[in-house]
Amino acid sequence: MKQLRGFKLRFYPTPAQRLELARTFGCTRFVYNWALKLRNDSYYQEDKTLSYTDTSNALTKLKKEPEKIWLKQVSSVPLQQGLRHLNTAFKNFFAGRSKYPKFKKKANRQSATYANNAFTWVEGKLTLAKMNQPLKIKWSRYFSGEPKSVTISKDPSNRYFVSFLVEEELEQYPTTTEKIGIDLGVKDVMVTSKGFGSGNPKYYAKYQARLKKLQKRLAKKQLGSNNRNKARLKVAKLHAKIADCRQDFLHKLTTQLVRENQAIYTETLAVKNMMANHKLAQAIADCGWGEALRQLAYKCQWHGRTIGAIDRWFPSSKRCNHCGSILDQLPLDVREWTCPSCKSHNQRDVNAAKNILAVGTCFFTRSKGNGQTPRYAKRYPLGRRKTQTPVPTTGGTPATDWLGNADQETPTKTAVGLTVLRCDPAAFQAAKERAPRQACGDTSSGESAGAVSSYVSVKQESPDLSVGASIIFTI
Numbered sequence: 001m002k003q004l005r006g007f008k009l010r011f012y013p014t015p016a017q018r019l020e021l022a023r024t025f026g027c028t029r030f031v032y033n034w035a036l037k038l039r040n041d042s043y044y045q046e047d048k049t050l051s052y053t054d055t056s057n058a059l060t061k062l063k064k065e066p067e068k069i070w071l072k073q074v075s076s077v078p079l080q081q082g083l084r085h086l087n088t089a090f091k092n093f094f095a096g097r098s099k100y101p102k103f104k105k106k107a108n109r110q111s112a113t114y115a116n117n118a119f120t121w122v123e124g125k126l127t128l129a130k131m132n133q134p135l136k137i138k139w140s141r142y143f144s145g146e147p148k149s150v151t152i153s154k155d156p157s158n159r160y161f162v163s164f165l166v167e168e169e170l171e172q173y174p175t176t177t178e179k180i181g182i183d184l185g186v187k188d189v190m191v192t193s194k195g196f197g198s199g200n201p202k203y204y205a206k207y208q209a210r211l212k213k214l215q216k217r218l219a220k221k222q223l224g225s226n227n228r229n230k231a232r233l234k235v236a237k238l239h240a241k242i243a244d245c246r247q248d249f250l251h252k253l254t255t256q257l258v259r260e261n262q263a264i265y266t267e268t269l270a271v272k273n274m275m276a277n278h279k280l281a282q283a284i285a286d287c288g289w290g291e292a293l294r295q296l297a298y299k300c301q302w303h304g305r306t307i308g309a310i311d312r313w314f315p316s317s318k319r320c321n322h323c324g325s326i327l328d329q330l331p332l333d334v335r336e337w338t339c340p341s342c343k344s345h346n347q348r349d350v351n352a353a354k355n356i357l358a359v360g361t362c363f364f365t366r367s368k369g370n371g372q373t374p375r376y377a378k379r380y381p382l383g384r385r386k387t388q389t390p391v392p393t394t395g396g397t398p399a400t401d402w403l404g405n406a407d408q409e410t411p412t413k414t415a416v417g418l419t420v421l422r423c424d425p426a427a428f429q430a431a432k433e434r435a436p437r438q439a440c441g442d443t444s445s446g447e448s449a450g451a452v453s454s455y456v457s458v459k460q461e462s463p464d465l466s467v468g469a470s471i472i473f474t475i
Helices: 015-046 052-063 066-073 076-094 208-219 226-260 281-287 289-302 348-363 425-434
Strands: 002-011 110-115 119-122 125-128 147-154 160-169 179-184 190-192 263-266 306-309 336-338 345-347 457-459
Touching: 015 052, 015 066, 015 076, 015 110, 015 147, 052 066, 052 076, 076 110, 119 147, 125 147, 179 348, 190 226, 190 348, 208 226, 226 289, 263 289, 263 348, 281 289, 289 306, 345 348
Parallel strands: 179 263, 263 306
Antiparallel strands: 002 160, 110 147, 119 125, 147 160, 179 190, 336 345
16 A cells, blocks of 8 residues: 655755755745735735735745845745645644644744755755755665655754655555553553553653753853853753654554554543643653654554544543442542452553443444544544444444344444433433443453443434434443
8 A cells, every 4th residue: 555654864964055955944934924924914904815826926926026036046946835834724723723823933943845846856865956966864764766745854953854755655564353442641651451551761851950950051141142052052952852762762662552453442631631730741741642642543544453532531540341330539649449349459550441442442443444544533533423334343243233223234324422421320221221241342351341331322323314312321
């Protein structure tokens, strides 16, 4: 299967190339900020919305002005790509995927994108427009095929990187029958339902003393001086080292999990809300949960794996994975507890991972059978979108048997959603009699033999996708 992939490599430019790249970064940043201000003024002053074509035509006129003649000294392709990036930023904002576009700053990361008509690629050597010599790239890995686009970037620590967008044949991982649930935590970044704990290197805490010393020195330097710039560079390099160490750890961990398992189910966390707790914010940020979930999502898509995230309010930690009873309270300092109903001893994180696997196995196995993986459930919570994919079965028993739809042979138009609500005791008891426990979990493996109780609701749609009855079930 061919897949678009990015290969990010470091390179070392010559003094002449540094000058040309600095000029290109500055012009690209100026055009982006100029177009953003133009679109803002047009909307607020004239009540008119500008498109990419409008800003592109305005850029052509801007280059003809005598005071803006310096824009012609660099390649025109990165400038146009900056306008496209701004247009994409507005699309993401209106779609609710990101915040409103902001103006770019010189002190932050700088980048410029070259389309395939603005560079030459000959025998593994890359030469950009307006340059006479190829870039000196440090090759740590190689790719096959021709680059479709190239992005040059410079981070605050003055490191230069080149990112190739290449479409190449991706080697698939062997198909396996293993599946896991993942619980995210601070002591262990990831804990699986099989009892595996990834540990937490805590790179920020490791270099915190050194970082504190460098930042204290930076604060004492005079603004605008060369000594302050040198001190700032030392702080930026240490931050880059911490980020690189964390990124390397998460890549190795997620690659291992995707390689060994066919289906992965995670919890849905509001990391931004959790960061509001000033006592845990630093420890949470040092884990990189959001980046770990992002890597799991795209790696599962590449290799035909299934990934899903259960409902945010499902009590995975407080629920016993053996009998299904739910505790009223479970403080964070309690790492192990004994179930008052079945007297089983549960380790907090492993118990939560097993509950996540139970719910995920029942509802989130929605592979289309053609190697494609469903969209990540964190962005599209189940229960809000109608689908026409078959409901998963367990042990050869159609899931519609316990949904009151056993007369249908192929439930190809049954939409199942997971929500959280309070339970009506009478309705729960009636649904309990119709829902065999083995329909939602493999009780023989001991992974999911309990009940979800009053926290889970399944909405069953009729074959024509008209509104049907809602029932409350047990696992």
